[in-house]
Amino acid sequence: MNEHQQTLLEFMQQQSDKLLVQTMQHIGLTFISLFIAVVTGLPLGIYISRVRKLSGPVLGIAGILQTIPSIALLGFMIPLLGIGAKPAIVALLLYALLPIVRNTYTGITGVDSNVKEAAVAMGMNKWQVLFKVELPLAMPVILAGIRTATVINVGVATLASYIAAGGLGEFIFGGISLNNTNMILAGAIPAAMLAILFDFLLSLLQKLNFKKVKGTVKIAPVLLIILSCFYFIPSAYGSKLTAGFTPEFMGRQDGNLGLVSKYGLKIHTIVISDAVMYKAAQEKELDVISGYSTDGRLKAYDLIVLDDDKKIFPPYYAAPLVREDALKKFPELEATLNKLSGLINDSVMTELNYRTDYLHQTPERVAKDFLQANGLYKAPQQSNGEVVRLGSKIFGEQYILTNIYSMLIKGYTYYGVETKTGLGGTKIVFDAMINNQIDVYPEYTGTGLLAILQAPSKVIGQLQTSKDSTYNYVKTEFEKRYKIKWLKPIGFNNAYALMMRRQQANELHIKTISDLKRYLNTK
Amino acid sequence: MIKVSNLVKTFGATKAVNDISFEVAKGETLALLGTSGCGKTTTLKMLNRLIEPDSGTIEIDGQNILSQSPELLRRSIGYVLQNNGLFPHYTVAENIAIVPNLLKWDKAKIEKRTNELLEKLHLPKEYLNAYPAELSGGQQQRVGLARALVADAPVLLMDEPFGALDNVTRSKIHAEFNVLDELKRKTIIMVTHDVQEAFLLADRVAMMDKGQIVQIGAAKELLFNPANDFVKDFLKEQHLQLELKTIKLSDIWQYLPADGRRINTSQLAANAGVWEALDTFKFYPRENINIINQQTKEVRSVTFDQLMSAYSRFKNQVPHE
Ligand SMILES: Nc1ncnc2c1ncn2[C@@H]1O[C@H](COP(=O)(O)OP(=O)(O)OP(=O)(O)O)[C@@H](O)[C@H]1O
Numbered sequence A: 001m002n003e004h005q006q007t008l009l010e011f012m013q014q015q016s017d018k019l020l021v022q023t024m025q026h027i028g029l030t031f032i033s034l035f036i037a038v039v040t041g042l043p044l045g046i047y048i049s050r051v052r053k054l055s056g057p058v059l060g061i062a063g064i065l066q067t068i069p070s071i072a073l074l075g076f077m078i079p080l081l082g083i084g085a086k087p088a089i090v091a092l093l094l095y096a097l098l099p100i101v102r103n104t105y106t107g108i109t110g111v112d113s114n115v116k117e118a119a120v121a122m123g124m125n126k127w128q129v130l131f132k133v134e135l136p137l138a139m140p141v142i143l144a145g146i147r148t149a150t151v152i153n154v155g156v157a158t159l160a161s162y163i164a165a166g167g168l169g170e171f172i173f174g175g176i177s178l179n180n181t182n183m184i185l186a187g188a189i190p191a192a193m194l195a196i197l198f199d200f201l202l203s204l205l206q207k208l209n210f211k212k213v214k215g216t217v218k219i220a221p222v223l224l225i226i227l228s229c230f231y232f233i234p235s236a237y238g239s240k241l242t243a244g245f246t247p248e249f250m251g252r253q254d255g256n257l258g259l260v261s262k263y264g265l266k267i268h269t270i271v272i273s274d275a276v277m278y279k280a281a282q283e284k285e286l287d288v289i290s291g292y293s294t295d296g297r298l299k300a301y302d303l304i305v306l307d308d309d310k311k312i313f314p315p316y317y318a319a320p321l322v323r324e325d326a327l328k329k330f331p332e333l334e335a336t337l338n339k340l341s342g343l344i345n346d347s348v349m350t351e352l353n354y355r356t357d358y359l360h361q362t363p364e365r366v367a368k369d370f371l372q373a374n375g376l377y378k379a380p381q382q383s384n385g386e387v388v389r390l391g392s393k394i395f396g397e398q399y400i401l402t403n404i405y406s407m408l409i410k411g412y413t414y415y416g417v418e419t420k421t422g423l424g425g426t427k428i429v430f431d432a433m434i435n436n437q438i439d440v441y442p443e444y445t446g447t448g449l450l451a452i453l454q455a456p457s458k459v460i461g462q463l464q465t466s467k468d469s470t471y472n473y474v475k476t477e478f479e480k481r482y483k484i485k486w487l488k489p490i491g492f493n494n495a496y497a498l499m500m501r502r503q504q505a506n507e508l509h510i511k512t513i514s515d516l517k518r519y520l521n522t523k
Numbered sequence B: 001m002i003k004v005s006n007l008v009k010t011f012g013a014t015k016a017v018n019d020i021s022f023e024v025a026k027g028e029t030l031a032l033l034g035t036s037g038c039g040k041t042t043t044l045k046m047l048n049r050l051i052e053p054d055s056g057t058i059e060i061d062g063q064n065i066l067s068q069s070p071e072l073l074r075r076s077i078g079y080v081l082q083n084n085g086l087f088p089h090y091t092v093a094e095n096i097a098i099v100p101n102l103l104k105w106d107k108a109k110i111e112k113r114t115n116e117l118l119e120k121l122h123l124p125k126e127y128l129n130a131y132p133a134e135l136s137g138g139q140q141q142r143v144g145l146a147r148a149l150v151a152d153a154p155v156l157l158m159d160e161p162f163g164a165l166d167n168v169t170r171s172k173i174h175a176e177f178n179v180l181d182e183l184k185r186k187t188i189i190m191v192t193h194d195v196q197e198a199f200l201l202a203d204r205v206a207m208m209d210k211g212q213i214v215q216i217g218a219a220k221e222l223l224f225n226p227a228n229d230f231v232k233d234f235l236k237e238q239h240l241q242l243e244l245k246t247i248k249l250s251d252i253w254q255y256l257p258a259d260g261r262r263i264n265t266s267q268l269a270a271n272a273g274v275w276e277a278l279d280t281f282k283f284y285p286r287e288n289i290n291i292i293n294q295q296t297k298e299v300r301s302v303t304f305d306q307l308m309s310a311y312s313r314f315k316n317q318v319p320h321e
């Protein structure tokens, strides 16, 4: 902000090679899955048009598959197929299947029975009837199905970046985490344009008259395969170990950029969502991941944190962020929230996270147990109608903290509480606060400094290693710029950290990030 | 020759076809006539195995068709569907070429045969590259007929081929149909519920009711010798017209006076029906008409009254009721 404000075009130019790779991956993912969906869906549609009693169940199942939220479907795929292209393609395939099967079925059963009978009466066998009469006549309807499937796939493929399959989602979700509008648009605009472009091209195909369709249908599979190959063009480099970094980590100075510039770390990297990263590390799909130092899965999956010997990860002390007008409106709020201050250190937080993430206890229960153990729990009081709105980002630690705050507010004040959990990344939750949709949410000093304030590198250099100076800097700046107050830190430091499986790290004698680099450099 | 014996077909509880037997001689045209739902279409479709009979046998030229490959059988039988069933995605030329292509004819042969048929069926060549939707109902019907005729199959099945047409167009097609040489050498079975059509186009008519043939024979037999009340009732409404069309001038020749005064020169052939002679009086109001007996070359001139009295004298002679 203090430096030159980058325009979208500049960003796209600067990142053009990445943009190209992501676009190619996106097209590839869309069309590989589309191709498989056509190859399987078309015969399936034809089959159920022959065996009508199967049409109900088949279309029903395909319909149900389509109602599964995309992220959930991707999640289901991981235990079966791991991470990367395979599960993404299968998930996309399942989404594309319904429109293709349904339209093939509808198209074929909709062919005038008189015409079909004429074909049989003329002496055609069942294959001739299918290829010369039924398919050509059903083609406009089938193409409409393929068109729908294509547009769905272009959209859902943005989510593929969650499971390390690449695509334009890397920019979109990276941008959301990093509060970088240019990055979001650099992913979203090409994705939207791809959807519009393919929709338009297919609409042309659909409008061609029957004669020309006969010819185009023959080149369509070839075209599909060519487009599918786009996916495989980019990923041609590798190294001894594979790293999985979140989109957010990838774009941050205190993340991958710092690893490259300060440590000179060069490692084969795939982009993956936080939700599946740890599991993938445990299952040896990934060797190095970018995690949070208090994450419960660290304990659950027996991972260790590599020592940041060059100090590129700034402190991420958590503290409640509150709107100043909310502090005035709710006079008792500040004191109540501060009751938690100093109570949770790193190991306590890891333990709490472990209980939700790994033992699958509910955040409510973990919060209540914690408060009771510390003698802070009080039964909720009758609310006076005024409601404090709590927000949280979409991960376990934030859920626990908001639950603790909710219980404290209900127990110690007469205010009601409304929680808005799962507000995506930093950008989404912070925008919600700026737009007065939430009053309180837990934030980390490092995130405030880098993602929200986007402090110039000079300032970062001065603050980086010190916990207190960072806290004081963000506190003053937030009050000045946003009229938002940082309350007292809770105590733990949930900083970025590189992690590896304990066993592998021991075998390779890697304790610090510099060790990792040295290992990667040895041939 | 087609020989059908004891054909039965049931759909659930409906006996669509209930023990039907008939024969059609080579080159003969048989009409299946009857009310809606009496089993005409079902009977016809069993002949090219679009429907498989429950029991009974069908022989064409002494061959049991149930032991042949249905595809090969169908390629040797022309079939005209009730609603023409043209392929909407094929041009007229492609529609006509369907069976020849299945039979793997070469291009030149298909083209030659198509042109020949277009001419015979009075279809302009410009339509060759048109799609069926661009044609009128009558033209579509002609294309449907061309498609059934193109491979010159010895047998032709037609299911209410002119059902969807207006009266004027239908009469026109009927007239063309009657003079089409392609049809003269074919064994034809046509389904209709139009009595006039059956009487006009067929050599013999099979009257069907409730899945059975109640009477089969030439038009005259049905008209003057109905087997039962069903046949009588079916023909009752149009009885007079049918009679006048069915009875030829040659039938009443002996009752026509031989001494009539010849006023004009126009002549009507004696193989025309009485109906046609009456028509001539109506269109050219005149005192008498000349009728020529083609065998004897004798010409008789008669007045309207003389014609009618000859007709009634003939009728009193024919045993009926
Ligand atoms: N596929 C079928 N399934 C069940 N019943 C059928 C089927 N086809 C015909 N029927 C029944 O068999 C009987 C004879 O039908 P068919 O089509 O042969 O009559 P039709 O004489 O051709 O009548 P129309 O003049 O109305 O065409 C009817 O009662 C009809 O409902």
Ligand SMILES: [Mg+2]
Pocket: B040, B041, B042
């Ligand atoms: Mg019928």
